[in-house]
Structures are given as structure tokens and as C-alpha cells.
Amino acid sequence: MSAAPCLEISNLSATLPSGMRVLRSVSLKIAPGEVHALVGESGAGKSMIGKAVLGVLPTSVRIVEGDMLLEGTRLGALSPKARRALIGARTALIPQDPLTALNPSRRIGPQITDRLIRILGWSASKAESRIRRLLDEVQIREPGRVVGCYPHELSGGMRQRVLIAAAFAAEPRLIVADEPTTALDVTVQKQILRLIADLQREHGTAILFVTHDLGVVAKISQKVSVLYAGMVVEEADTTALFAAPQHPYTRALMAATPRYTDPYASLLPVDAAVLAGLAGEVAEADRAWRPVHA
Numbered sequence: 001m002s003a004a005p006c007l008e009i010s011n012l013s014a015t016l017p018s019g020m021r022v023l024r025s026v027s028l029k030i031a032p033g034e035v036h037a038l039v040g041e042s043g044a045g046k047s048m049i050g051k052a053v054l055g056v057l058p059t060s061v062r063i064v065e066g067d068m069l070l071e072g073t074r075l076g077a078l079s080p081k082a083r084r085a086l087i088g089a090r091t092a093l094i095p096q097d098p099l100t101a102l103n104p105s106r107r108i109g110p111q112i113t114d115r116l117i118r119i120l121g122w123s124a125s126k127a128e129s130r131i132r133r134l135l136d137e138v139q140i141r142e143p144g145r146v147v148g149c150y151p152h153e154l155s156g157g158m159r160q161r162v163l164i165a166a167a168f169a170a171e172p173r174l175i176v177a178d179e180p181t182t183a184l185d186v187t188v189q190k191q192i193l194r195l196i197a198d199l200q201r202e203h204g205t206a207i208l209f210v211t212h213d214l215g216v217v218a219k220i221s222q223k224v225s226v227l228y229a230g231m232v233v234e235e236a237d238t239t240a241l242f243a244a245p246q247h248p249y250t251r252a253l254m255a256a257t258p259r260y261t262d263p264y265a266s267l268l269p270v271d272a273a274v275l276a277g278l279a280g281e282v283a284e285a286d287r288a289w290r291p292v293h294a
């Protein structure tokens with residue numbers, strides 16, 4: 001018998017106060033230890049899915065339909081307190097912008113041990129030794145010095161390494177990585193991506209990897225969902241997607257992505273016919289949709 005998926009999202013819809021859907025019946029499954037990329041243009045709803053999983057949606061956004069199961073436990077069936085405890089124990093976030101994710105007026109050490117102590121009930125000494133070991137794993141030299149630093153004393157890459165260490169520290173089953181390399185220098189981006197991939201393999205952690213970059217998808221994920229207007233337009237194994245993209249929008253995204261192998265090839269914007277087709281799919285999905293528990 002195969003293990004329960006690490007995360008299963010079925011038919012998740014979320015609306016704004018206007019009634020407009022920002023997520024349109026999204027479904028996806030992530031196996032234990034698998035990296036699943038969510039790719040799409042800005043505003044497609046990638047971060048919204050990550051936030052829904054972590055239970056931190058903006059107050060204006062309401063889930064009106066669907067289920068999320070974390071290692072087989074239905075999140076909607078739990079009390080808010082039990083849900084927070086489960087999500088806190090089993091998941092973690094690697095955020096997009098390491099600077100805003102850290103409190104500028106507190107030293108690094110307590111910021112990253114806090115979660116282990118407060119949410120998971122670890123002793124201060126266990127949390128500190130775990131963090132030092134992980135800072136070592138994320139190749140931060142002199143971890144003893146770094147825990148005493150304030151965020152502004154570290155470079156962007158160092159700050160992201162610190163947050164990656166913090167995310168892996170409690171051995172979560174699932175990490176939501178929300179564009180974790182976007183705010184970094186191009187040269188640092190590659191190192192950070194490699195670091196996340198190495199740690200993911202070593203720790204066997206599943207990752208929901210939010211990105212707008214198909215190059216990153218190809219490097220890190222085994223599965224991918226292509227999102228447009230809060231709707232999954234295509235889901236596939238990553239290798240299969242790159243070998244034979246099925247949806248015209250996926251093909252258009254690929255044609256709009258620069259290739260290292262052919263840097264001078266001209267890039268094509270998403271074709272008007274593809275956009276018109278997508279608008280039709282969105283309108284059709286909304287026409288057929290009735291919220292189940294609005």
C-alpha cells in the first residue's frame with residue numbers, strides 16, 4: 001500500500017469580498033519527499049496556494065470550497081488551534097524576501113530558535129544546537145558569530161541561507177518555498193537553488209515550490225502545475241512537461257523563456273489567440289461553478 005500523499009489539495013476555491021475567485025477549483029497532490037513546482041505569470045495565484053496551505057491567507061480572501069489534507073489529515077475538519085499546531089509542526093516556509101522575513105531589531109539566533117521553542121516546545125539548548133548544526137549544513141562559516149548578528153549585518157544570500165536552515169530545522173514534512181531565489185543576485189540564485197535541492201534530498205522533505213521561472217522548474221521539481229488566473233491548466237511530470245507540453249499556454253510560456261542553449265533565439269510573447277482561449281476557459285469554469293459551502 002502506498003503512503004498517503006504529503007499534501008493533497010482538492011477542488012480548492014477562494015474568493016475576494018467582491019465574489020471574484022482568486023483560486024478556481026485547484027487540485028494537486030504531492031508525494032512524500034517530492035518537489036512540486038507551481039509555475040505561472042504574476043498574479044496567477046501561486047503564492048495564494050502556498051498561503052492557503054500554511055493557513056496564512058489575507059483576511060480578505062475566503063476559502064469557499066475544497067479540502068486540503070496534510071499527511072492524510074483533513075485540515076478543514078480541525079479546530080483553528082489544532083490546525084495551527086499541525087501546520088506549525090509539519091510545514092515550514094522559505095520566503096521570497098529574506099530581509100522582510102526577518103525582524104531587523106533582533107539577533108538572528110533567537111529569531112530562528114523561537115519557532116522551535118514556542119511552537120514545537122523544544123528546550124533552548126536543543127534548539128540552539130540544532131540551529132548551529134544546520135547553519136553548518138547551509139555552509140555558513142562561523143555559525144557561532146552569525147547567530148549573534150542582526151539581519152542587516154548579513155548579505156542577502158547569507159540571510160536566505162539562515163532562513164533555509166530555519167525552515168529545515170524542525171524536520172518538516174513539507175516546505176512551501178515561495179520564489180526563494182527571486183530577490184537574490186543571479187550568481188547567488190544558483191547556489192541557493194542547489195542548496196535547497198541538496199537539503200531536500202538529504203532530508204527527504206516534500207516541497208511546494210512557487211516560481212515564475214521555468215528554468216528553475218526544470219532544475220528542481222519532479223512534478224509541475226501550470227497556473228493561470230487561479231486555475232491549474234496543466235499538471236504533469238516535469239520531464240514530460242518539457243518533452244511534450246500539452247496546453248497552448250504552457251507552450252507559450254516555454255516560448256517566452258530564454259534558453260541557455262540558444263541565447264539569441266527570439267522570445268515570443270503569449271499569443272492573443274492563446275489568451276483568448278484562456279479567457280474562454282476561465283469564463284467556462286466560472287459559469288459551471290457553484291460554491292459547495294459558501
Ligand SMILES: Nc1ncnc2c1ncn2[C@@H]1O[C@H](COP(=O)(O)OP(=O)(O)OP(=O)(O)O)[C@@H](O)[C@H]1O
Binds near residue numbers: 042060
Ligand atoms: N492581500 C490580497 N488581497 C486581495 N487580493 C490579493 C491579495 N494578494 C493577492 N491578491 C490577488 O490574488 C491573485 C493571486 O495573487 P498571488 O500573489 O497568489 O499571485 P502570484 O502568482 O503568486 O504572483 P507573483 O508571482 O506576482 O507573486 C492576484 O489577482 C492578486 O491581485
